[in-house]
Amino acid sequence: MSARTASLLGPQRRNLWFWVFVGPFAIGLTLFTYVPLLWSVYLSFFDAHNTVNPTEFIGLDNYTAMLQDGAFLSSLGTFLLFTAFIVPATFGLSLSLALMVNRLRFAQAFFRSVFFLPTACSYVVASLIWKLSLFNGVRFGLANTVLDWFGLDQTAWLSTTSPPWYWLVIVTVRLWLQAGFYMILFLAGLQRISPQLYEAAAVDGARPGWQVFRHITFPQLRATSVAVVLLLVINAFQAFDEFYNLLSDARGYPPYARPPLVYLYYTALGRDQNLGLGSAGAVILALLIALATVVQARWFGLGRKED
Template structure:
């Protein structure tokens, strides 16, 4: 009997009760995944759990409170006009940025998908802004394009046509600051969602378009409406959900564009900006701010699940 390879007529791995190499694969799995999993737990799940814990306490200037207040922080937050106004700000922001980004990214994907030469180049060019920091992009918009003085690019262009200069970020009637916020967000994220749509377009079978041409379908809107958009349904739902979630989480561009040495103005405060000043501002009310964060997280979850159910995401047809 051979000492290696078999034991009592059976393969050595089976005789030991498990295939050879299983322990090594498990070990290497944790070697690669372990550090990332540990970081996820320490820097994501633990802070989230501690935030929920703080929301039930009167936590002024401390992260280890002892004065339990139950649901008082939640009740006070829901009655707070500043918090409800921040939700209105989000509604206005998302009502514009979600459909606009959706249409722009889909249009870019359709154009890039039709390109036969240098497609990778155009795909990279449109995606490149997604790698830029929101803070850096906001500062470029604030200091170089919409800085409100005659040396800014926007006011320079207006000067060519004899128009007056505009203080873009401090004019509230009309609210020109929305133009600055919306354009920087569009520039930053349209390329990312273009890649998602482009991936969906490349999964559509060319035979569908060939069959449509045989049936007499006209290229353009008719093909887009009856073939392309239905085939992009799953991608469109995913893009819409991501856009709404990202709109809820808007913070960097608002804070970098509108804040100055005197603080943040009373207008255009999305929920995260308001919670930032509540928890980390002069009041240092961590319990109150944590309650608002939990409420915001629940709103995001309800909206996301509601949209997914409304669009039928995860159904049998998907």
């Protein structure tokens, strides 16, 4: 073996084994993530109707058209409304579950697993369960059955726009799917808090409950809370499965509750198949996600050294 080959392989062939294990994942990430992303950016500068190999360069026209499109701007408004619902609801529920599980003296692993288990469920499957079994618009759905017990009128949950009951269905299915994951993050943060802080607070006369939570527990969860909020906002930007599978039917997708990814899906793969315009919208959405992440990180001081 030459000296050059030996230096590339490293001592005891460690470099070789590193690439044996990491190489397939790096190749897959490049082929199925980075290449499509770069190609999408490329398409956004072309008139790409029904083709992924366009020839007519149009510059920023796709971006201009997308930013002037009222339907796209309306989809961003839908995202903001969805975020206003799902972020505080998930944050509050996951933190509450973490506090309750953390206080258990027995069967903690069981309840941690039970609350985390929905995270493994497919968004498509969960959406269909919510749509066909729980919030079915006929009298056989669970929600309408409960309403019937109290003598209340049945509701077409997914097609009633005044009031917009479809938001209840969309938010609850996302809440059920993701609350357990963020509960685990909060549990990890709670277990990092030193018991000595609570002992010192008891000596100083702090009352258990809200006072201890407000002045000790929650401030100690600051880094975890910031990370959870960032992840929740990013995931809200990427909402697609529950919206599409809950609200679409054989007639298509209704004009209401259409988030950005659903709108871009119909733009790029709908009747016109305008891949250039859809790619421009995807790039705009990616930039908005990056901007929102940076603004939140600066606002909350993510990465700042704590006093």
